[in-house]
Amino acid sequence: MPMSPTNIFAPASTPADSIFGLSMFVLVTCAAIFVAVSALLAYAVVRFRSKRGDDRTEPAQIYGSNQVELAWTVIPVLIVVALFLAAARVIASVQDAPRPSGALEVIVTGHQYWWEYRYPKLNIVTANELHVPLSDPAHPTPTFLTLLSADTDHSFWVPRLGGKTDLIPNHPNSMWMDPREPGLFLGQCAQYCGTQHAKMLLRVYVQPREEFDRWVHDQQQLPQSSAPGAALSTGQRVFESTACVNCHTVSGTPAKGRFGPDLTHLMSRDTIASGAAPNTHQMLRLWIQHPDAIKPGSKMPAMGLSDQDLDAVTAYLETLR
Amino acid sequence: MSANTIALTELPVSRPFTLRLHEWVTTVDHKRLGMLYILFALVFLIAGGIEATIMRLQLIRPHNNLVSPQVFNQMFTMHGTTMIFFVAMPLVFGFANYLVPLMIGARDMAFPRLNAFSFWMTALGGLFLYFSFLGGDGLYGAGGAPDVGWFAYAPLTARTFSVGHSTDFWTLSLLVSGIGSVGTAINLIATIVCMRCPGMTLGKMPLLAWLNLTMAGLVILAVSPLTAAQLMLLIDRYLGGHFFDTQAGGSAVIWMHFFWIFGHPEVYVLVIPAFAFSSEIIPVFSRKAIFGYPVMVLATVAIGFISMSVWAHHMFTVGMSSGANTFFVLSTMAIAVPTGIKIFNWLATMWGGKIRFATPMLFSVGFLFQFLIGGLTGVTLAVAPFDWHLGNSYYLVAHFHYVIVGAILFAAFAAFYYWLPKAFGKMYSEALGKLHFWLFLIGFHLTFDFMHIPGLLGMPRRIYTYEPGRGWDIWNLIVTIGVVFQAAGILVFAGNLIWSYFRGKAAGNDPWDAWTLEWSTSSPPPAYNYAMIPAVRSRRPLWDLKHPEDPDWRYE
Numbered sequence: 001m002p003m004s005p006t007n008i009f010a011p012a013s014t015p016a017d018s019i020f021g022l023s024m025f026v027l028v029t030c031a032a033i034f035v036a037v038s039a040l041l042a043y044a045v046v047r048f049r050s051k052r053g054d055d056r057t058e059p060a061q062i063y064g065s066n067q068v069e070l071a072w073t074v075i076p077v078l079i080v081v082a083l084f085l086a087a088a089r090v091i092a093s094v095q096d097a098p099r100p101s102g103a104l105e106v107i108v109t110g111h112q113y114w115w116e117y118r119y120p121k122l123n124i125v126t127a128n129e130l131h132v133p134l135s136d137p138a139h140p141t142p143t144f145l146t147l148l149s150a151d152t153d154h155s156f157w158v159p160r161l162g163g164k165t166d167l168i169p170n171h172p173n174s175m176w177m178d179p180r181e182p183g184l185f186l187g188q189c190a191q192y193c194g195t196q197h198a199k200m201l202l203r204v205y206v207q208p209r210e211e212f213d214r215w216v217h218d219q220q221q222l223p224q225s226s227a228p229g230a231a232l233s234t235g236q237r238v239f240e241s242t243a244c245v246n247c248h249t250v251s252g253t254p255a256k257g258r259f260g261p262d263l264t265h266l267m268s269r270d271t272i273a274s275g276a277a278p279n280t281h282q283m284l285r286l287w288i289q290h291p292d293a294i295k296p297g298s299k300m301p302a303m304g305l306s307d308q309d310l311d312a313v314t315a316y317l318e319t320l321r
Numbered sequence: 322m323s324a325n326t327i328a329l330t331e332l333p334v335s336r337p338f339t340l341r342l343h344e345w346v347t348t349v350d351h352k353r354l355g356m357l358y359i360l361f362a363l364v365f366l367i368a369g370g371i372e373a374t375i376m377r378l379q380l381i382r383p384h385n386n387l388v389s390p391q392v393f394n395q396m397f398t399m400h401g402t403t404m405i406f407f408v409a410m411p412l413v414f415g416f417a418n419y420l421v422p423l424m425i426g427a428r429d430m431a432f433p434r435l436n437a438f439s440f441w442m443t444a445l446g447g448l449f450l451y452f453s454f455l456g457g458d459g460l461y462g463a464g465g466a467p468d469v470g471w472f473a474y475a476p477l478t479a480r481t482f483s484v485g486h487s488t489d490f491w492t493l494s495l496l497v498s499g500i501g502s503v504g505t506a507i508n509l510i511a512t513i514v515c516m517r518c519p520g521m522t523l524g525k526m527p528l529l530a531w532l533n534l535t536m537a538g539l540v541i542l543a544v545s546p547l548t549a550a551q552l553m554l555l556i557d558r559y560l561g562g563h564f565f566d567t568q569a570g571g572s573a574v575i576w577m578h579f580f581w582i583f584g585h586p587e588v589y590v591l592v593i594p595a596f597a598f599s600s601e602i603i604p605v606f607s608r609k610a611i612f613g614y615p616v617m618v619l620a621t622v623a624i625g626f627i628s629m630s631v632w633a634h635h636m637f638t639v640g641m642s643s644g645a646n647t648f649f650v651l652s653t654m655a656i657a658v659p660t661g662i663k664i665f666n667w668l669a670t671m672w673g674g675k676i677r678f679a680t681p682m683l684f685s686v687g688f689l690f691q692f693l694i695g696g697l698t699g700v701t702l703a704v705a706p707f708d709w710h711l712g713n714s715y716y717l718v719a720h721f722h723y724v725i726v727g728a729i730l731f732a733a734f735a736a737f738y739y740w741l742p743k744a745f746g747k748m749y750s751e752a753l754g755k756l757h758f759w760l761f762l763i764g765f766h767l768t769f770d771f772m773h774i775p776g777l778l779g780m781p782r783r784i785y786t787y788e789p790g791r792g793w794d795i796w797n798l799i800v801t802i803g804v805v806f807q808a809a810g811i812l813v814f815a816g817n818l819i820w821s822y823f824r825g826k827a828a829g830n831d832p833w834d835a836w837t838l839e840w841s842t843s844s845p846p847p848a849y850n851y852a853m854i855p856a857v858r859s860r861r862p863l864w865d866l867k868h869p870e871d872p873d874w875r876y877e
Contacts, residue, residue, distance in 0.1 A: 003792060004778040004779065004791050004792030004793070005779075005790070005791060006778055006779025006780075006791050006792075007777070007778050007779065007792070008710040008711075008777055008778070008779060009777065018706065019706045019707060019709060019710060022704060022706050022707060023701070023704070023706075023707045023710070026700070026701050026704050026707055027701065030697040030698075030700055030701055033697060034693065034694065034697055037664065037668075037693055038690065038693060040668055041668060041686070041689060041690060041693070044668060044671040044672055044676075045671075045676065045686060048607070048671060048672065048673060048674050048675065048676050049675075049676045049677075049678060050608075050675035050676060050677050054675060058608050058609075058675075058868075059607075059608055059609055059673055059674050059675050060609075060673065061609055061610050061871075061873075061876075062609065062610070062612065062669075062673065063610050063612070063613075063614070063876055063877070064612050064613035064614065064615070064616065065612075065613070068613075068669065069613055069616045069662070069666075072661065072662060072665040073658065073662055076657060076658045076661045076662075077658055080654045080655065080657055080658060083654060083700065083704060084650055084651050084654055086704075087647075087650045087703075087704040087705055087706060087707075088647045088650065090706040091643050091646050091647050091650070091705050091706060092643055092647075094706060095642075095643040095646070096643050147640075151476070151482065152474075152476055152477045152482055153474050153475075153476075153477070153573060155638060155713065155781075157710075157779070157781065159710060159779040162709070163638070163706060163708075163709020163710050164638050164709055164710070164712065164713070165638055165640060165709070166638050166639045166640060168567075168573050168574060168639060168640070169476060169567035169568075169573060170567045170570065170571070170572060170573065171572070171573065171574055171639070171640065173639075173640035174640075186779075186791070187779065188779075188781060188784075189781070190638075190712075190713045190714070190781040191474070191638075191713060192394075192470045192474070192477070192782075192783040193477070194477060194482065195390050195391060195394060195468075196390060197394075197783060197784060198390060198783075198784035198785045198786050198787065199786075201788070296389060296390055296391075297389075297390050297391060
């Protein structure tokens with residue numbers, strides 16, 4: 001099996017660990033049953049096939065046996081009970097885990113085809129790239145996610161950090177993770193949510209405490225262009241006088257839309273379009289000009305800007321650090 | 322017997338086409354309706370197969386651009402809806418229609434006109450679904466098939482998210498075909514309960530009749546909530562209701578409950594008839610009576626009851642309480658016990674026999690092997706925490722195809738080859754039958770064995786394309802290659818059907834030296850099935866006839 005960044009058998013957080021342990025137990029049990037029963041089947045097929053030159057007499061007719069039936073009822077019942085108890089234990093340990101006071105709280109809102117992240121205690125709003133602190137097993141700092149949806153059903157699944165949980169409108173859900181390895185963890189929406197379900201990708205950045213705190217500090221600042229008294233660039237003027245502001249927010253400016261991702265710190269993100277493209281100058285420009293080239297059917301409209309305005313808006317967005 | 326009925330079957334063979342067509346369209350004969358159901362299913366099997374092939378070609382490599390996301394989403398919706406409602410269900414009903422009256426020594430179903438009505442409702446449902454390609458967007462555009470997925474989760478089906486009429490065609494098609502399904506189910510129950518021939522007590526019915534009785538009961542219980550849900554969805558979309566309209570306070574989760582309280586028993590609606598085929602075919606080709614008949618009946622009825630209490634295992638990821646999740650783990654796993662009993666009884670039937678590997682038996686052994694695997698992967702999915710990973714991944718897709726293709730379709734192919742000589746009066750080509758088996762077996766395993774792996778590596782279902790670098794590429798390529806073998810197998814199968822109809826050798830009444838009543842009448846059976854209603858003393862009346870020195874009724 002080649003290395004995969006989304007392998008469910010490479011857990012890096014407690015819920016994923018518990019599931020991994022349980023899944024090994026279940027897989028080994030099922031594999032053992034498979035080997036035993038298929039060996040019996042293979043033996044029957046080989047041993048009891050009618051041979052050439054067999055007489056045409058019928059074999060002995062056996063109608064059943066209560067002892068045998070009882071045996072192959074009781075043994076499966078015992079196996080089922082064992083599997084059930086193992087499963088019940090993990091369900092309780094993952095779903096009913098207490099929330100420690102040091103836990104970080106993030107509200108995740110699924111949108112047709114992107115993710116919104118709000119950190120209510122930290123006053124941060126961002127999109128598509130979730131930043132969470134590394135959790136030291138000695139002093140766990142888990143992250144608890146509250147899962148909401150703004151439109152259709154979605155599902156949050158980053159295999160190495162835990163199982164999936166759905167985001168359903170009018171039905172708040174929650175899940176948690178305590179990643180013990182720093183780095184980037186990938187995943188994607190796992191509940192069909194419409195045309196661009198396939199490109200609703202997930203990126204979770206697990207950062208050591210100091211790095212995470214620095215990220216928090218940066219996110220809490222206003223971008224320079226939003227500072228009171230800063231000169232209004234051409235790009236910003238175009239941005240604020242077109243439909244961009246209906247959907248997007250840039251803190252400290254009149255742009256307060258909530259339908260699309262918050263762009264206040266756009267340039268702090270590695271990707272755009274929910275992970276569908278790298279956040280480069282060309283891609284950003286293309287995304288504004290012709291979103292269907294990157295993500296056909298996404299809700300971002302082609303803005304129909306002149307080349308000049310397009311360059312100016314792109315340049316403005318590139319100042320949002 | 323009546324001279325009239327005999328005269329009818331002896332009409333000249335070279336009647337004009339329009340007359341023959343008229344006979345088929347207006348028929349109330351259970352055998353013709355059975356064959357119509359099956360023919361209908363085969364036509365839709367081709368449609369669903371083409372949709373699957375388009376999806377597999379699109380997924381052959383990452384970032385492929387063969388079809389747009391819009392088309393891909395229509396393909397998986399149509400594929401799922403078609404295969405469940407217009408291939409598997411009609412196939413099951415077709416065989417039940419054809420076989421049940423013959424096997425219980427009756428002349429027809431209890432309600433022949435209801436039978437015809439039910440078939441034509443199903444056919445109308447299928448036409449509704451496919452008309453969406455032309456009329457789906459109604460006045461708004463050029464047309465479009467439904468693209469909400471075969472379980473059509475709310476609120477994607479709300480008018481806000483699904484404009485035009487594609488969802489309406491989906492709803493109407495299920496509503497209408499659901500009426501046909503319930504009609505057939507009522508008919509089967511009435512037939513089996515009331516029309517058994519003298520001597521055939523419930524305990525002496527062929528297992529096929531018992532299993533179809535259970536199936537019919539499940540259809541009534543399972544399809545009704547689905548029909549109710551479709552009505553609610555229509556009320557939401559056109560009469561201002563808010564059952565599932567989350568923007569007005571409706572509940573998306575209620576739709577899931579309605580759908581899956583249909584959806585899970587539906588799996589057993591399809592697989593129990595597959596068990597029925599195997600329970601008839603395996604004994605005949607092993608030359609032994611079925612092992613543990615009463616236990617097989619009990620296990621079937623147990624599966625029927627338990628299957629009504631497992632639906633929410635489709636919903637382990639929607640955020641149910643830990644208590645609810647735990648309950649559904651237990652109820653789901655409980656089903657593994659009677660299912661396991663069935664597998665062991667089939668094995669015990671083969672044990673000590675003299676197994677003849679004609680095509681029906683090959684497919685039945687394939688069924689047994691693949692159902693074992695599909696059942697075990699089902700156990701892995703029943704473990705809720707494991708399902709938090711596996712649910713909605715390609716592992717799940719591989720699992721249910723293992724059951725639906727590897728078990729149900731293999732058993733259906735076994736049934737085709739086993740009863741074709743009865744229905745056509747001609748033998749099929751054994752060489753082509755074996756070629757079909759091996760091609761399909763290879764194709765099936767290439768596609769669905771390797772499909773588990775991308776799921777374990779994090780690939781969710783219903784994505785029209787995927788990112789490179791996730792370790793999914795090679796597996797998807799192999800999965801797509803398997804399609805070629807499966808398609809070739811289906812072509813050989815179709816060729817064999819046509820060849821045997823025109824060129825097959827005369828089959829005679831009882832080509833398999835079998836034991837149930839249908840083999841005592843001519844092949845094909847006359848319209849009235851039996852000139853004299855038979856009387857039976859055991860579960861294997863023809864065994865009793867052939868072995869007067871050692872009849873079954875001494876032991877039952």
